[in-house]
Amino acid sequence: MTSMDNSTEVDEFRLLGLTDSPELQVPLFIIFTLVYLITVMGNLGMITLILLDSGLHTPMYFFLSNLSLVDCASSSAVTPKVMTGFLTGDKVISYRGCVAQMFFFVAFASVDCFLLAVMAYDRHAAVCKPLHYTSTVTPSVCVQLSIGCYVWGFFVSAIQTGFTFCLTFCHSNVVHHFFCDIPAILALSCSDIYINEIVLFILVTFNVFFALTVILTSYLFIFIAILRMRSAEGRKKAFSTCTSHLTAVTIFYGTVIFMYLQPSSSHSMDTDQMASVSYTTIIPMLNPIVYSLRNKEVYNAFRKATKKMKVLLST
Numbered sequence: 001m002t003s004m005d006n007s008t009e010v011d012e013f014r015l016l017g018l019t020d021s022p023e024l025q026v027p028l029f030i031i032f033t034l035v036y037l038i039t040v041m042g043n044l045g046m047i048t049l050i051l052l053d054s055g056l057h058t059p060m061y062f063f064l065s066n067l068s069l070v071d072c073a074s075s076s077a078v079t080p081k082v083m084t085g086f087l088t089g090d091k092v093i094s095y096r097g098c099v100a101q102m103f104f105f106v107a108f109a110s111v112d113c114f115l116l117a118v119m120a121y122d123r124h125a126a127v128c129k130p131l132h133y134t135s136t137v138t139p140s141v142c143v144q145l146s147i148g149c150y151v152w153g154f155f156v157s158a159i160q161t162g163f164t165f166c167l168t169f170c171h172s173n174v175v176h177h178f179f180c181d182i183p184a185i186l187a188l189s190c191s192d193i194y195i196n197e198i199v200l201f202i203l204v205t206f207n208v209f210f211a212l213t214v215i216l217t218s219y220l221f222i223f224i225a226i227l228r229m230r231s232a233e234g235r236k237k238a239f240s241t242c243t244s245h246l247t248a249v250t251i252f253y254g255t256v257i258f259m260y261l262q263p264s265s266s267h268s269m270d271t272d273q274m275a276s277v278s279y280t281t282i283i284p285m286l287n288p289i290v291y292s293l294r295n296k297e298v299y300n301a302f303r304k305a306t307k308k309m310k311v312l313l314s315t
Helices: 022-052 059-088 095-128 130-136 139-165 182-186 194-228 232-260 269-292 296-314
Strands: 012-015 092-094
Touching (some): 012 095, 022 269, 022 296, 059 095, 059 269, 095 130, 095 182, 095 194, 182 194, 232 269
């Protein structure tokens, strides 16, 4: 651990990473590189597919393209630095680099949180009021809801990052984490972090429970609407449109609640790091897979795009 005088300000941080074991650095570099490549290709591939296929120009896929963009961006805020640490052994990040990493990761994670809520509202409108769907969820409404998610996400991130880096760091610059996450940075401060913990808890609680209220209320009405359907085929189709979203919601919110809605005394750095791997690398990789499986529209769009590519390559 790097100790510092009380009068000395931190100008860089040293990330301990997932492990110090030399024999694990290369295997972990390969694993994280593969996961990151799948994440980027999967999410950018989903965005490209939605842009190219007119059959996917619907509100649901508009929001899904935004979710893919956010997943790609949030992963890119963290994973490349982790990969560099595994490959070169250089796990030092500058003070400004740490600020930027925290800001963009928290911003995109917050946007992700509210996009999932907006997607639940979209599914509610589609299943419960199908005749009014096109007049309710219009293109302008979709754009406004998406912009609202981004504005709120970056606003929340500015508050959390600002509060965190207003503190004084003078005891150590060693971060017991593989990226600049808020709890790990707060642990280094020699200032009183009580206010910071309260602000973090309030903002995360508001984000999670407001979004979860929208999601759970939407799905309550969806469930009631499905039960009222007379056709078994109609019930199956309505349920299948919601399965992917419910899976993504469960994984994302389960991890966030575990990480941030517990007292600081309950935090175990090793456990937190494992949970962090989930929402920084695994979830962004899984989302395009989750939304593609058993989705005939995406499958058909992919098949048409593949045929077009074959024709172009053969000419």
